[in-house]
Structure formats: C-alpha cells, structure tokens
Amino acid sequence: MRKNLPVVGWRELVHLPELGLHALPAKIDTGARTSSLHATVIDEYERDGEQYVRFAVDFSEQQVRQVCEAVHVDWRGITSSNGKTQRRRIVKTPLKIGSVEFRAEISLADRSDMKFPMLIGRSSLRRRFVVDSGHSWLQTSGRKPVEGHIP
Template sequence: MARAALPVVGWRELVHLPDLGLHNLPAKIDTGARTSSLHATVLDEYERDGEQFVRFAVDFPQQHVRQVCEAVHVDWRGITSSNGKTQRRRIIKTPLRIGDVEFRAEISLANRADMRFPMLIGRSSLRRRFVVDSGHSWMQTPGRKPVEGHKP
C-alpha cells in the first residue's frame, strides 16, 4: 500500500500555537528531543470547572512584548535536557500548526532563555506528520524562501 508523501520541515520553522495567541514563533526542529518545549515563565496555577490550568508568560525581548497565555495543565513530567539533567516540567496540550498541518501537541513549559529559539519541536510532534530535511530551513514557512544549509 502506497503512503501519501509527508510534508517536509527544515531544521527551523515558524510555527503557530493559535489557542495561546502565539503566531510566527521561531522553532528549532529537534528529532533528538522526545517532547516539544516552549520558553515560558509560569505565573499562576489554578482550578476551573474541575480542571487544572496554568497561566504563563512568553517573552519576546527584542520586540519588548510579553504574551500571557492560559492552558490546561495535563501533567508533570521528568524531561532530560541536552545537558543530561532531568527537570520536572509542566506539560500542556494545545493545538500546534506547522505549515498547513494542525494537531494537538504535548508541550513542556521550560526556561529556554539561554536558547536561540523560544520553541523546540520534538519527535513526538513530528512522528507520522512530517519528514525532516536537516539541510534546509523554512520549508513550511509561507513567505520565507527555503534556505539550504546551517547558518548559525
């Protein structure tokens, strides 16, 4: 049985978290990470209608913008970072759109202030949805010309 070709993502893309009001968020595609991660500062946790919620801020220092978001807090999970240390992180589940593909993704909230990208897309979000071409960028970013190669 022939499978339909999957869309191709580059090693970096602009992604959207529409329910959080976050659009054109620079993200690094990282098949070495299992869980996607978003740079966030947790402001508050609360319960509404029997569900746990988390309120958090996503800062864009270059634009002097702070976006305050709310999402259902679905879990706590031990996440091992690239330096080998395990952190206990909050997990939210929210729609994520890359190009024309939108799906619900599990995302850990983390301090990514020292990272170049405010968001990291892990392999759980990519699985059975995308193929990764690590030699290109912006393959699913409308209005951006795909770029070949890695230019730090």
C-alpha cells in the same frame, strides 16, 4: 516510511493559535522527545474541574510579553540537552506547522539561554512530517527556503 508527508527544515515558524502565539521561531529537534516552549509560569488554578496554568512568553527583542492559559495535563521529568532531568509542566494545545494543525504536548521551560523560544520534538513530528536537516523554512509561508546548516 509513509510517503507524501510534508517536509520540514531544521527551523520553521510555527503557530500556537489557542495561545495567541503566531510565527514563533522553532528548532526542529528529532533528538528531543517532547516539544518545549520558553515560558515563565505565573499561576496555577482550577476551572470547571480542570487544572490550568497561566504563563508568560517573553519576546525580549520586541519587548513584548504574551500571557497565555492552557490546560495543565501533567508533570514530567524531561532530560535537557545538558543531561540534567527537570520536572516540567506539560500543557496540550493546538500546534500548526505549515498547513498541518494538531494537538501537541508541550513542556514549559526556561529557554532564555537558547536561540529559539520553541523546540519541536519527535513526538510532534512522528507520522506527520519528514525532516530535511539541510534546509530551513520549508513549511514557513512568506519565507524562502534556505539550504545550509546551523550558524
């Protein structure tokens, strides 16, 4: 194990700056390989020889819809927590957790029945963070770290 990696809790506020998404509540899930974002796909198109996807991220509590565009890099079979495999679009975009920013592969999925609009999987965490599942908000500025478990 490498020393001196930043520690994340089981939930953090994360940022997807190129998508215009900031302070997005995310569950840290080492059981999931790929990170996932709640999104509704609107359109697919090509620009300068690259495939793009336009999608909406809805924040129902605030009654806000953020329309985002990202390079569509792949289709993958993703096995969800219920054991079913879905074919999902994968986009690659900068992800910022605390002061660490990196390009992450993120699947677009219907997470409307989930508590968190984003899930951070182990591919994004590997060699960047250590997870302390007994705490929350360890990399979230402006939030006091909380000890405890999932409500």
